[in-house]
Amino acid sequence: MFVGSSAVALEAPEVVIEQRSEPRYEEVVERAVLTFRGKDYPVSVLNISSRGTMIESDIVPRLGESLLIRFENCSRIHGFVRWMRGGQVGIRFGHEIILAS
Numbered sequence: 001m002f003v004g005s006s007a008v009a010l011e012a013p014e015v016v017i018e019q020r021s022e023p024r025y026e027e028v029v030e031r032a033v034l035t036f037r038g039k040d041y042p043v044s045v046l047n048i049s050s051r052g053t054m055i056e057s058d059i060v061p062r063l064g065e066s067l068l069i070r071f072e073n074c075s076r077i078h079g080f081v082r083w084m085r086g087g088q089v090g091i092r093f094g095h096e097i098i099l100a101s
Contacts, residue, residue, distance in 0.1 A: 043056065
């Protein structure tokens with residue numbers, strides 16, 4: 001909007017668009033072991049879906065970097081880093097898994 005010769009900036013409200021294609025489950029799995037750059041790290045699992053998980057860790061991976069994750073009583077799963085933010089890491093599994101209770 002212009003008022004005389006001064007410009008006034010109008011702020012648009014922030015719009016959050018849900019991009020998840022499937023539900024995430026919390027408290028299904030609490031911990032996992034992440035194999036990252038040849039070392040094992042115990043991590044907290046914040047949520048999980050059939051295609052990925054969000055963990056909490058102090059590792060600093062690169063986007064797209066490969067890793068292995070092992071949940072209790074399960075085989076290791078190949079995955080890769082989709083995003084990182086404030087100590088949280090989004091991991092996409094290399095294949096879809098079946099979540100069972």
